[in-house]
Amino acid sequence: MDALTQAEVFALIGELNGFIEKWDPRLVTQEREYQAKRTRIVAENNAEKTRREKVYKQECETLSRQSAKMFEDAQKILEDVDQMDQQLMSSDKYYSKTKTRKEAELAGVESQAYRNYTALMEGIEAIRRDYGQISKKYRESMLPFLINDLHFLFSAQRKKDYESLIVLRNTVHKFVNEVSELLPEITQDELAMKKEAFEQDQKTLALNFLSTIQEFDNQESIKNKSDEKQLQRELDELFPQEFVDFLAQTGMDYESRRVKVNSGKNFADGILWMSFTDYPLLLLVENKKLLSLLKKRCAHMMVNDVIRFPLPMACKGAEPLLVMSDARFPEKAKQLSHAWMFGVLASSPVAKLEITVIDPENRGTSVGPFFDARKRLPELFGEKICFTAEDIATQLALLNEEIETTLMDKLGTEYDSIFDYSREHPEETLRVRCLVMYDFPRNISDSILTDVRNILRNGSRCGIYTMIICPPPQPGTRQESYRQMLQTIQPLTAVIKQDQQSFSERGLPLLYHPMPDKAGFDRFFSKYMLIFEGMQNRGIAFSPFIRKLVEAKDDAELDVSIQNLTEWKQISQEPFDQQSASTTFPELFCMGQIAYPAEIFDESIGYKKIVRAFRAETPGHSIDMSRVELPMMVGILYGAVTNTPGLGAANEALNQLSYNGPQIALGYACAYPLGVVGIIGSIIAIRYIFRVNMPKEEESLKTQSGDAHHKPHMMSLEVRNESISGKTLIEIKEFLGRKFVCSRIRHEGHVSIPNHETIFNMGDQLFIVCSEEDAPAITVFIGKEVELDWEKQDLPMVSRRILVTKPEINGKTLGSMHFRSMYGVNVTRVNRSGMDLFADPNLILQVGDRVMVVGQQDAVERVAGVLGNQLKRLDTPNIVTIFVGIFLGILLGSLPIAFPGMPTPLKLGLAGGPLVVAILIGRFGHKLHLVTYTTMSANLMLREIGIVLFLASVGIDAGANFVQTVVEGDGLLYVGCGFLITVIPLLIIGAIARLYYKVNYFTLMGLIAGSNTDPPALAYANQVTSSDAPAVGYSTVYPLSMFLRILTGQMILLAMM
DSSP states (O other): OOOOOHHHHHHHHHHHHHHHHHHHHHHHHHHHHHHHHHHHHHHHHHHHHHHHHHHHHHHHHHHHHHHHHHHHHHHHHHHHHHHHHHHHHHHOHHHHHHHHHHTTTTTTOOOGGGGGSSSHHHHHHHHHHHHHHHHHHHHTSOOOHHHHHHHHHHOHHHHHHHHHHHHHHHHHHHHHHHHHHHHHHHHHHHHHHHHHHHHHHHHHHHHHHHHHHHHHHHHHHHHHHHHHHHHHHHHHHHSOHHHHHHHHHHHHHHHHHTTSOOOSSSOGGGEEEEEEEEEOHHHHOOOHHHHHHHHHHTGGGEETTEEEEEEEEETTTOOOEEEEOOTTOHHHHHHHHHHHHHHHHHHSOTTOEEEEEEOTTTTTGGGGGGHHHHHHOGGGGOSOOBOSHHHHHHHHHHHHHHHHHIIIIIITTTOSSHHHHHHHOTTSOOOEEEEEEOSTTTTOOHHHHHHHHHHHHHTGGGTEEEEEEEOOOOTTSOHHHHHHHHHHHGGGSEEEEEETTEEEETTEEEEOOOOOOHHHHHHHHHHHHHHHHHHTTOTTTTOHHHHHHHHOOSHHHHHHHHHHHHHHHHHHTSOTTSOOSOOSOOSOOOOOOOOOOGGGGTTSTTHHHHHHHHOOSSTTSOSSOOSSOHHHHHHHHHHHTTOHHHHHHHHHHHHHTTOOSSOTHHHHHHHHHHHHHHHHHHHHHHHHHTTOOHHHHHHHHHHOOOOTTTSEEEEEEEEOOGGGTTOBHHHHHHHHOOOEEEEEEEETTEEEOOOTTOBOOTTOEEEEEEETTTHHHHHHHHEEEOOOOGGGSSSOEEEEEEEBOOGGGTTOBTGGGOHHHHHSOEEEEEEETTEEEEOOTTOBOOTTOEEEEEEEHHHHHHHHHHHBOOGGGGGSOOHHHHHHHHHHHHHHHHSOBOOTTOSSOBOOHHHHHHHHHHHHHHHHGGGGTOOOOOOHHHHHHHHHHHHHHHHHHHHHHHHTTHHHHHHTSSHHHHHHHHHHHHHHHHHHHHHHHHHTSOOOHHHHHHHHHHHTTOHHHHHHHHHHOSSSHHHHHHHHHHHHHHHHHHHHHHHHHHHHO
């Protein structure tokens, strides 16, 4: 694919704008409509729920009022009967006498006739009515005294009525007592039935709501799939992944070579210069789905939530650039021109670029950074820098003449650009020009303007690329003339606008890499000159043999060039005083050797091969000269970082390379003592440099949340959210979407162990265990946090740590054990290696874990039997797992791993192989039923005895020359190098950790000790504080650090020797 032009990239950005303008409002509208409909469904459900709750409460209140009224009515009837009884007793002495005589006899006797009434209150009312009718005859219709006495003596009916009144009074008392006893119970039963019906109704309503929401979401999903497919299809048409990757790779390729000399024959990727523009996705895209889709598609071009588009200035089709500078910051426009000139210089093949500068105002000083280059290579900048009107006219006329010649004699109608012509005519030398015009339109007449327009219109086709810097008009200048000239050239250029210190093009920010500083440009141009002089055959500076090394396109071509030079090198070492047997005069003969700086070859494909093949042995002629040999430096490195396994791995790598030099253990031994001291000293230095307040650091550790994803948090909550009342525990978990354990529930004063079907009610109190990160959300959702002593509740519950010791439990997940459903207990947290972990159902149990179980005593005992809980089982080391790991580690360590560019395959060796296998077994061993738990004593024995044996074997070989090396050799140099290797990285990283990441000092001590795999430093850190922060930091980084330490030395040796 040919290089894109800036115009094509901006056209692509315009199409992307259209794509976003089409889809973003559409998707935003859809999302808003979806949310509005969903909100309406939720609101309707809440309204219906509220209505039903209101009806339920009203019914309960009505029932309660009716019950109270019934009781009041019964009491009123009883009072009426008693009142009539009192009136009768006071008015009829014979009733009083009869009642006194018969009351004991008739006590407990009641009339069964009133039991036939359907409602108890109807019977009571009938008793009052009958009592009133009977008593009325004797209360109001009283006979004269003598007649009344005779009537009582001879009237059987009167005596019968008196007995009926006594029985009726007994009956009404009995009925009223029954009402007072049974009515509350009946009322409560009726309320309970209504509550049960209401809860069932609420559950049905909730299920219907969930079904409605799910159906609504499914319908919306189906409706949106068509739009999503169309969106994806249009994005693929506009912005296919292959094209995006091509754009990203174009930018990365330019980044990799932008400060390197192009020693080849062609323009790199057809690109002369590259700037960039940031497309602000967050400002232009509101819909999250579209934003995510575009971010994913342009992942390789994303920089801080913007798409960074490359704007290549292609050899073919490049637009001239018109920079509208800001008078407040004129130097920024010049810096842009310098970056453009340097970019074109670096991209163009050596000796194929000429730069023409027009600088009427500053007379050449505008290109100050290139003065030295112009002195060393006048050809690069033409004859002179133009600043007078005559010089400008002459130079532009020459450029126009060159354009006309090229158009007429070379391009014609057959070729689109000079590059197409050159491809068909390789025998002709292709050169390009850069025209930089400052202070336009100063010293530009109308005739000169015509030449400028022609250059802008046809220059890029002929290999002439232009940048014009146009400052705003100065006071007193002819504003109209300035405006007309600007309007004349603007349609032919890409306009870059400067606003203070930033630039924009077509409304988007323009970014660019500035020209290297003076030291960087001097290095660049020195190499440029060396290649240029070799190409111009100025002496022997850059012979064809060396050019072949630099320009080799593949390994085969490079190997041939290295072989030829190696043969000449051998010839150069033969004595000159021997007469050749040949009678033919040689075409070439060797006069000696010459040393080149290694950086000449740093861009060639086989830099390391070249250095290895031609490294000079004589000081002064060495391309890669060093007082300390590379193997010894590796030994110093491992001593400086106190890493003994890495030393063993480096020794194995040297054995593969047939190394016969001095023992690298000498460097290790020299650097190790100050390595330990340097690590501890760096820890102390960081403490005093940053004025660490030790008590304050201790306090911050206590309040530090740690890993909120795994550290368990315990709290007591009271259900206050009416929307979850009546829902089961599993429904609440699924709706909330956060993991937590409810180990106990207190409902109406009774504590129980909940299960997934347990229903939550308003006022219930829960004991929750969750991660600290989820605690606030769970609290807000359920209700509020309360203080409750669970140990004083009515259910005898215990919490106990149970040790996992049974091998068959190893590797099982916590959820697969079904502790809650099978044993009626809850697991709230798991302690592993001294750290509490949240009891996630997916957490894999390991032998040696301590599981916190909450439940009744007998249930906890049964769980203890299932998990083992036998400390003796952990006292026996798992020898099988240890030896399986060693065996597999040795096999893995002996496998060769080939890397391109390395002469010898890499092997993890006896140090790296077992380490990798140990990490893998620790992670996946449970799937092979391997128990990885090892007692601390066995662990320390295996670690320490291996290192001691290794040091003993290495020390015996290295010890003989140790004293001599320190006293007479480079031992002090080794010590100094090792000390610098130890201290400098630690101080830098320590400063970054404290200043930028605000790492706790005690944690930082562990990180420093772990990154250097240094137990003495950890021991010092543990003495400074009583917390386990250093140990946690040490164990976190130790495995990766050990693994990288082991590989680093081998890769350095195998890659560079």
